[in-house]
Amino acid sequence: MSRLLFKDVMALDGSMERARRVDLTVSEGIIEAISEPGSLTGDEVIDCRGKKALLPGFVNCHTHAAMVLLRGLGEERPLKQWLEESIWPVEANLNPERVYWGTKSALLEMASTGTVCFGDMYFEMDQVARAAKEGGMKCGLCRGLIGDDPIRLNQGLELADTFKDDADVTVQLGPHAPYTVPIEALKAISHVACERGLSVHFHYLEAEWERGYIQDQFGLSTMDYLDRSGLLSVPELILAHGVWIPKEDISELASKDVTVVHNPGSNLKLGSGIAPIREMMDSGLSVALGTDGAASNNRLDMWDEMRSTALIHKGVLKDPTVVTARQVIESATYSGYRALGFANSGRIAQGWSADLAFIDLDSPNYIGVDEDNLGMFLVYAGSSKDVEGTMSNGRWIYRSGEFSGLDVDDIVAKAAISRADMVRR
Numbered sequence: 001m002s003r004l005l006f007k008d009v010m011a012l013d014g015s016m017e018r019a020r021r022v023d024l025t026v027s028e029g030i031i032e033a034i035s036e037p038g039s040l041t042g043d044e045v046i047d048c049r050g051k052k053a054l055l056p057g058f059v060n061c062h063t064h065a066a067m068v069l070l071r072g073l074g075e076e077r078p079l080k081q082w083l084e085e086s087i088w089p090v091e092a093n094l095n096p097e098r099v100y101w102g103t104k105s106a107l108l109e110m111a112s113t114g115t116v117c118f119g120d121m122y123f124e125m126d127q128v129a130r131a132a133k134e135g136g137m138k139c140g141l142c143r144g145l146i147g148d149d150p151i152r153l154n155q156g157l158e159l160a161d162t163f164k165d166d167a168d169v170t171v172q173l174g175p176h177a178p179y180t181v182p183i184e185a186l187k188a189i190s191h192v193a194c195e196r197g198l199s200v201h202f203h204y205l206e207a208e209w210e211r212g213y214i215q216d217q218f219g220l221s222t223m224d225y226l227d228r229s230g231l232l233s234v235p236e237l238i239l240a241h242g243v244w245i246p247k248e249d250i251s252e253l254a255s256k257d258v259t260v261v262h263n264p265g266s267n268l269k270l271g272s273g274i275a276p277i278r279e280m281m282d283s284g285l286s287v288a289l290g291t292d293g294a295a296s297n298n299r300l301d302m303w304d305e306m307r308s309t310a311l312i313h314k315g316v317l318k319d320p321t322v323v324t325a326r327q328v329i330e331s332a333t334y335s336g337y338r339a340l341g342f343a344n345s346g347r348i349a350q351g352w353s354a355d356l357a358f359i360d361l362d363s364p365n366y367i368g369v370d371e372d373n374l375g376m377f378l379v380y381a382g383s384s385k386d387v388e389g390t391m392s393n394g395r396w397i398y399r400s401g402e403f404s405g406l407d408v409d410d411i412v413a414k415a416a417i418s419r420a421d422m423v424r425r
Contacts, residue, residue, distance in 0.1 A: 001027055001028060002027065002043050002044070003025050003026070003027045003032065003041075003042040003043050003044075004025065004026045004027070004042055004043070004044045004046070004394070005023060005024070005025050005040055005041060005042025005043075005044065005045045005046065006023070006024045006025075006026075006046050006048055006052070006054060006358075007023055007037070007038075007040075007042075007045055007046065007047045007048055007049075008021055008022075008023065008037040008038070008047065008048050008049055008050050009021070009022060009023075009024055009046075009048040009050075009052050009053065009054050010048075010050060010052065010053040010054070010361065010369075010371065010374055011024060011034065011053070011054050011348045012053060012054075012055055012329070012348065012374050012375060012378075013055065013056050013329070013330075013333065013334065013346065013347050013348045013349075014056075014326060014327070014329040014330025014331075014332075014333055014334050014335075014346075015330070015334070015347060016326075016348075017326075018371050018372050018374075019053070019370075019371040019372075019374040019375070020034075020371060021037055021050055021371060022034050022035060022036065022037060023035050023036065023037055023038065023039055023040035024040075024054060024348070025040050025042055026354040026356075026391075026394045027394070028394065029353065029354055029393040029394040029395075030351055030352065030353055030354055030394065031348065031349065031350055031351065031352050031353075031354050032350070033350060034348070034349070034350055037050075051360070051361050051362040052358060052359065052360060052361060052362075052388065053358075053359040053361055053374060053378070054348060054356050054357070054358060054359070055114075055329070055333065055348070055356070055357045055359065055378070056116075056333035056334065056337075056345065056346045056347060056348065056355060056356065056357070057114060057115065057116025057117065057333070057345075057355040057356050057357045057390055057391065057392065058113075058114045058115045058116065058117075058302040058332050058333060058336075058357060059115070059116070059117045059118070059119070059288065059289075059302075059332065059333060059335075059336025059337055059340065059346075060110060060115050060117070060118040060119065060289075060290050060291050060300065060302055060336070061118075061119045061140075061238070061259075061261045061288035061289060061290045061335075061336035061339055061340065062119050062121070062201070062238070062240040062241075062261040062263055062288075062290030062291075062292060063106075063118055063119065063120055063290055063291050063292060063293055063294075063300065064120065064121060064122045064292070064293035064295075065102065065103040065106035065107070065110075065118060065120050065122065065128060065131075065293075065300075066094070066098070066099045066102030066103045066106065066122055066123075066124075066128070067087075067102070067122070067293030067294050067295045067296075068102050068105050068106045068109070068293075068294040068295075068300070068415065069098060069101075069102040069105075069415065069418055069419045069422055070087060070090055070091070070293070070294075070295035070419075070422075071294045071295050071298050072295075072298065073086045073087065073090060073295060073423070074086020074087060074295075078207075078270065078271060079206060079207045079270045079271075079272060080207070080209075082270065082296070087295060090422050090423060091123075093421070093422040094123055094124065094422070095124070096124045096126075096127045097127075097418070098418040098421070098422060099122065099123060099124040099127045099128060100124075100127040100128075100130060100131050101411065101414040101415045101417075101418045102415055102418060102419075103120075103127065103128045103131035103132070104131045104134070104135065104406070104411045104414075104415070105411055105412065105415035106294065106300055107131060107132065107135040107137055107406070108403065108406065108408060108411060108412075109294075109299075109300040109301070110137070110300050110302075111135065111136075111137065111390050111397050111398040111403060112384070112387065112390070112398050112401075112403075113300070113301045113302060113303060113384035113387055114302060114303070114357035114359075114384060114387045114390055115137075115300070115302055115390070116137060116138060116345075116355045116356070116357070116390055116391070116392045116397070117137065117138035117139060117140070117336065117337060117340065117342065117345070117355065117392075118132075118137065118138075118139050118140075119139070119140040119141075119172075119201065119238065119261070119290065119336070119339070119340050120139055120140070120141050120142070121142045121143075121144045121174040121176075121201055121240075122143075122144055123143065123144060125141045125142070125143045125155075125156075125159050126159065126162070128141055129141060129159075129162075129163065129169055132168075132169070133168065133169070134405065134406070135397060135403070135405070135406055136392050136393075136395055136397035136404060136405070137168075137392055137397060138168045138169070138340075138342060138345070138355065138392060139168070139169055139170075139340075140169075140170045140171070140172055140201070140339075140340030140341060140342075141159060141163075141169060141170070141171050141172070142156060142159075142171065142172040142173055142174025142200075142201045143155045143156040143159055143173075143174055144174050144176055145173070145174055145175045145176060145181060145185075145189065146176045146180045146181065147180065147181065147182070147185070148181070148182050148184070148185035148188075153173070153188075153189060153192070156171070156173050156174065157173075157192070157196065159171050160196065160198055168392075168393070170199075170340050170341035170342065171198065172198060172199040172200060172201040172236075172238065172340075173189050173192070173193050173198050173199070173200050173201070174200070174201050174202075175189050175200065175202055176202075176203055177202070177203035177204070177206070177210075178204070178210060178213065178214055178217075178225065179210065179213055183218055183225070183228065183229050186229040186230065186231065187228075187229055187230050189230075190229060190230025190231055190233060190234055191230060193234040193235065194230070194233055194234055194235070197235055198234070198235065199234060199235050199236035199237065199238060199339075199341065200231060200234045200236075200237050200238065201238040201240065202231065202237065202238065202239055202240065203240045203241060204239040204240065204241060204242055204245075205222065205239075205241065205242055205243060205244040205245050206240070206241035206242075206243055206244075206267070206270075206272050207243070207244070207270075207272050207273075208243075208244050208272075208273060210244060211244050211246075222245065222246055222249055223246075223249045223252060232256050232258075234257075235257060236257045236258075236259070236339060236341070237256065237257060237258045237259070238258075238259050238261060238288075238339050238340075239253075239258060239259070239260045239261065240261045240263065240290065240292075241260075241261070241262075241263055241266075241267065241272070241275065241292075242260040242261075242262070242275050242280075243267055243272050243273045243274065243275045244273060244275075245260070245275070245276065245280075247276055247279055250276065250279050250280055250283045250285055251283050253280075253283075253285050254280075254283040254284045254285035258285065258286065259285075259286040259287070259288050259335060259338070259339035260275070260280055260285060260286070260287050260288070261287075261288045261289065261290045261336075261339070262275055262277055262287055262288070262289055262290070262305075262309060262331065263289075263290045263291065263292040263297075263305070264305055264308040264309050264312055265291060265292070265297045265299065265304055265305055265308055266291065266292030266293075266296045266297045268308070268312075269296060269297060269298070270296055274312055274313070274316055277309065277313055277323060278313050278317060278322045278323055281323065281327055286335050286338065286339065287331045287335060288331055288332075288335040288336040288339050289302060289305045289306065289309060289328075289331045289332045289335075289336065290305070290336075291304075291305055301384050302332055302384075303382065303383050303384045304384075305332070306328045306329070306331075306332050306378075306379050307379055307380065309323060309328050309331065310323055310324070310325055310328045310379050310380065325375040325376045325378070325379040325380065326375050328379055329375055329378070329379065333346045334346030334347060337355075342355075353393060353394075354391055354392075354393060354394035355391065355392050355393065356389075356390070356391040357387060357389075357390055357391075358387070358388045358389035358390070358391065358399075359378070359382070359386050359387060359388065360386050360387075360388045361377075361386070363386065365377075365381045365382065365383075365386075366381065366382075366386075388400060
């Protein structure tokens, strides 16, 4: 049994008021022990000298990984026009091989910036799972469902059956949005989700016009819509975006098994608006973070999302005390793992999964960092360039510019070919 020792490392997660300088050992995929500096031993020792940090690896809780192949299409257009004119026609040219290479390319971006786990709604999800497992990354997957198509729903259920015993892959059902899935189909999906114990991942109120659409199309308020569709009854409901959730709905959502995934970069770029995150956090509603797809962000960098989340709401509300660095770190880690069904990830604690981001603090932007202010330094002064390594289940998936088991040149070349073939047709 090999034991890796992080000697005298700064450890921090979203539950901690302040960081701790500790010795921390990893063995058999878990955090084996945490103790005072100089007290533990290991077969391999990384001597951090208080100049490195360990955080839970980040969770990109809402993305469409293979959309890296669509990056740059339809720039600076509103959401509906962007989807209908620029994205959906090109997505029609996707096939399993292109989804596979697009996902592998996305993994390179995510792993090198500290992300260990991602929540993905797209197509050909067996290929997404294949790529994720080859890259050593955890994932929560759902086959995107549009319209009332029992074949696609069955594909989602088959995906759940395939990975029901896989500790690194969870499966959700993925109806796309209120404007693409009839409410009767949503009722059927919610019923199946309850029967099978599956969560649901759903785009919800990303754009302002969606509230009027729900009222005009169904004659329902937004809360009544979630209730009548059955979505509030599923084991866990992941609402992507939630930009236009009415403030009066927030307390009721907080009483349910609901997580809202805040995607500030994508929401700003598409001009969708700014979600009421302060109110959500104050009410106890779970908030995770995501990048959305690379076609609408255009990055897969969770550091951008953390900093944007912490800054935007302070500015809009004219209050520097809201949406704190600690809350943002919690949203980027534990809240995402929990929403996607990974119960033992997201904490720097004995017995928890060694899903970790290893951060280099030995650079000018960290002068003055200590245990009391590490979280603030990371969110406001840090960036993805500071990531020295990313670990999943105690195994390095990225370290010092190298990816474990991935041929970067081959992936980039194959992804470029896939992109060219898709836009050429």
